[in-house]
Structure formats: structure tokens, C-alpha cells
Amino acid sequence: MPILIPVSMAPASFELIASLVLRETSIIYEPRKEYLVEARLHPLSVQAGCASLDEYVQLVMRNPVERQKSIDALTINETSWFRDNAPYQAFTDTMLPALLAARADRRRLSIWSAACSSGQEAYSIAMLLDQHLPAGWTADILATDVSTAMLTRVQDGRYSQVEMNRGMPATSLVKYFNRTGAEWEVVPTLRSMVRTRHLNLAEPFPMIGTFDLVLLRNVLIYFDQATRHGILRRMHPHVAPDGYLLLGSSETTLDLPADLNAMWGREQIGRVQAHRRATHAASTLAVPRLNPHTASGSLTGARP
Amino acid sequence: MTQRAMIIDDSRAMRSILRRIIGGLDFETAEAGHGQEALDQMEAGFEPDLCLIDWNMPVMDGYTFITEVRKRPEWRNVTLMMVTTESEQGQIVKALAAGAHEYVIKPFTPDAIVEKLELLGLSGKGIPA
Numbered sequence: 001m002p003i004l005i006p007v008s009m010a011p012a013s014f015e016l017i018a019s020l021v022l023r024e025t026s027i028i029y030e031p032r033k034e035y036l037v038e039a040r041l042h043p044l045s046v047q048a049g050c051a052s053l054d055e056y057v058q059l060v061m062r063n064p065v066e067r068q069k070s071i072d073a074l075t076i077n078e079t080s081w082f083r084d085n086a087p088y089q090a091f092t093d094t095m096l097p098a099l100l101a102a103r104a105d106r107r108r109l110s111i112w113s114a115a116c117s118s119g120q121e122a123y124s125i126a127m128l129l130d131q132h133l134p135a136g137w138t139a140d141i142l143a144t145d146v147s148t149a150m151l152t153r154v155q156d157g158r159y160s161q162v163e164m165n166r167g168m169p170a171t172s173l174v175k176y177f178n179r180t181g182a183e184w185e186v187v188p189t190l191r192s193m194v195r196t197r198h199l200n201l202a203e204p205f206p207m208i209g210t211f212d213l214v215l216l217r218n219v220l221i222y223f224d225q226a227t228r229h230g231i232l233r234r235m236h237p238h239v240a241p242d243g244y245l246l247l248g249s250s251e252t253t254l255d256l257p258a259d260l261n262a263m264w265g266r267e268q269i270g271r272v273q274a275h276r277r278a279t280h281a282a283s284t285l286a287v288p289r290l291n292p293h294t295a296s297g298s299l300t301g302a303r304p
Numbered sequence: 305m306t307q308r309a310m311i312i313d314d315s316r317a318m319r320s321i322l323r324r325i326i327g328g329l330d331f332e333t334a335e336a337g338h339g340q341e342a343l344d345q346m347e348a349g350f351e352p353d354l355c356l357i358d359w360n361m362p363v364m365d366g367y368t369f370i371t372e373v374r375k376r377p378e379w380r381n382v383t384l385m386m387v388t389t390e391s392e393q394g395q396i397v398k399a400l401a402a403g404a405h406e407y408v409i410k411p412f413t414p415d416a417i418v419e420k421l422e423l424l425g426l427s428g429k430g431i432p433a
């Protein structure tokens with residue numbers, strides 16, 4: 001007879017887990033998000049042979065392996081390829097041409113996908129660079145995340161059919177992925193452009209250099225205001241003086257304190273707002289466009 | 305002007321799922337159980353902006369339907385999207401070469417269909433996505 005595990009957890013267990021995730025990652029799980037925590041921990045609870053989610057939470061509290069697993073499960077964000085489309089359009093149409101002009105001497109671009117989750121953002125950028133980077137140029141994409149399980153997924157570069165359906169143009173699917181059993185595996189040329197590193201955005205950043213483009217999209221919403229501001233302060237020196245920082249389309253920095261407002265300027269590029277180091281944003285009113293006629297069109301030439 | 309979608313699948317359940325997703329985007333929809341039935345409806349005056357097409361169907365399969373549509377200049381603006389269990393890379397390439405614009409492999413989530421339509425600039429209301 002199958003063991004039936006209650007899928008709800010006691011308020012005390014939720015508080016324990018929410019405190020753990022807050023302490024370890026600064027990500028907030030507010031009351032009313034119990035269903036999300038329950039849904040994500042339930043498979044781990046079954047796997048661990050626990051009779052209830054409450055029992056599993058107790059196990060998490062004393063077992064470091066289960067603790068890491070639960071943190072991994074609770075820090076996964078739903079994501080898709082070329083998510084929201086507009087930022088990638090703005091990248092190919094405006095940011096990339098500007099960066100190609102500015103980096104003509106070293107012919108190298110550095111990009112950071114902060115909180116990369118399962119890697120769709122990093123590989124989406126890699127595909128665009130493969131298509132648009134002139135011969136003789138190289139690009140280095142750093143993908144970081146607080147979840148080691150996610151970093152392993154990025155390194156493996158293998159995705160399920162359901163994941164591949166989420167925003168991946170069919171032309172890119174056949175060009176950049178090979179089918180292996182029930183999954184699709186990113187081609188080696190693309191994978192070689194992406195390197196991974198464990199990084200908790202809520203803690204001081206290690207020495208990772210400066211980047212021409214930082215993608216910090218749909219991440220800040222998970223943090224409290226003080227942590228959000230701390231991240232934006234620490235991020236500043238890691239964005240090149242003429243580089244770009246992209247936040248999620250629903251994320252705003254209108255509530256910044258004066259010192260942060262002085263550090264970051266905002267620039268409307270197509271349908272997205274890019275953040276730039278204030279000194280550069282103030283002096284840059286316009287940047288060249290690669291192809292103004294494709295501003296609202298398809299990204300990857302998906303239409304034959 | 306409301307955009308029109310033709311859902312072509314021999315599974316009534318699948319047509320119903322797709323109708324709910326597409327209908328939610330305000331497309332006016334028509335349905336066909338195979339490619340020939342879809343062609344007949346189009347000949348009779350239903351002019352779709354979008355066709356969602358299964359591959360394996362009786363009478364006329366989805367691949368043949370695509371090649372037939374692409375032979376007709378008056379249907380050159382119809383967006384063709386395969387929605388099928390056919391998942392071999394060669395099959396995807398074959399469908400794209402024949403004139404399919406996009407390809408969704410079953411199983412899929414509703415978001416997958418919506419995102420693909422955004423990619424194709426279709427929103428259902430005649431306004432580019």
C-alpha cells in the first residue's frame with residue numbers, strides 16, 4: 001500500500017524553512033507562499049522517505065545535504081529562453097553595436113548572468129553572440145547562482161522537451177542543440193562560451209572583474225529592500241563604465257536612496273530600461289543601432 | 305481586427321486544449337481533424353492568420369498540409385506552427401524547410417504556445433505582440 005504523505009506543512013515548519021532560506025540566501029518566502037514551499041519540498045520529502053513534510057523539515061535542520069537540496073529547490077525560478085524578448089532585442093539592436101564600437105581594440109566582450117538558474121538566459125545570450133559577433137571576436141559569459149544544483153545543470157547544458165518549448169525558436173533549437181534521448185543538449189561551441197561559478201548575491205562578491213553587460217533579471221524581487229540596495233551597490237564596480245545592467249521588466253529602481261540614485265542612471269533602449277553607471281548615462285544620449293527596422297521584429301529570424 | 309486560427313489535430317481533446325489557449329488570446333478559431341479538412345475550410349473562405357498543425361493525422365498529415373499551403377500564393381501570409389509529438393531533429397528541419405514558421409513538441413505548457421506566438425508577432429487581436 002502506498003504511503004500517503006500530507007502535502008501541507010505546519011506553520012512552525014514553514015517558519016523554520018522560510019528562516020533558513022532567508023538566512024542562507026536572503027530570499028524571502030512570505031506567509032501565503034506555503035503552497036510554493038510545499039510543492040517544491042514534497043518531492044524531496046518523498047525521496048528522503050519522510051512520513052510528512054514536517055518530518056522532512058526536521059531532517060533539513062540537522063542534515064546539511066538535505067539542507068542544500070531544499071535550498072536548491074526553493075531558489076529555482078521558472079524561466080524560458082529569450083524571456084520577455086525585448087531585452088534580447090535591445091541587446092542585438094543597440095547595446096551590442098555600441099559595445100562592438102567601444103571594444104574594437106580588444107575584440108572581447110564579458111557578460112554576467114547573475115542568478116542564472118538553469119542557464120536559459122546565459123545560453124540565450126550565447127546564441128545571439130554566435131549570430132552577431134563579428135569574426136575574430138570572443139565572448140565570455142559568466143553564469144552564477146546560489147544553487148549548486150542549478151550550476152551543474154548549466155554545465156551539463158541538458159534540457160527537457162517542456163523546457164525547450166519555452167520560447168526557443170525552432171531554427172535555434174536545431175542549430176544549437178542535439179537530441180540525446182528524451183533531452184536536448186547544447187552544442188559544445190555554445191557551452192564553451194559559458195562558465196559557471198557559485199555566488200550568493202546577498203553576500204560580498206568575490207573578485208570577478210567587470211562586465212560589459214550584467215543580467216540581473218527577475219532576481220531583486222526576491223530580496224528585501226536593504227538587500228536589494230546592497231546588491232546594487234556591490235554591482236556598481238562590476239559593470240564597465242560604458243556597460244549595461246539589465247533588471248527584470250517588472251523591477252523598478254525608483255525607490256533607491258540618494259547615494260544609489262547618484263550611482264545609477266537609467267536609459268530607455270527600445271522597450272527596456274537599462275541601468276548604466278551614472279557618469280556614463282549622463283553623457284550618452286544616443287547609441288548606434290545595428291538595424292532599426294527590426295526593433296519589434298523576430299529576434300533570430302525565425303520566420304522563413 | 306481579430307485574428308483567426310485554424311487548429312488541425314485528429315485528437316478532439318488536443319483541439320480542445322489548443323482552442324482554450326488560443327481562445328484565451330482572443331483568436332477566432334476553427335478546427336479540422338486532418339489537413340484536407342483544413343484545406344477545404346480555407347477554400348470555403350476561412351482565412352486563418354495562424355494554423356496549429358499536428359503531424360500524424362489520417363487522410364492528410366501536417367507535413368503535406370504545409371507543402372499544400374505553401375504552393376498557394378494567396379496563403380503566403382498564413383503563419384504555420386507545428387504542434388506535434390514528432391521530436392526527431394530531422395523532422396523539425398524538414399518541417400521548417402517546407403515552410404513551417406515554428407515548432408512545438410508535445411507535451412507543452414500553455415505558456416509555450418503563448419511565447420511562440422509572441423516570437424512570431426501574433427497576439428490574437430491584430431496587434432503585433
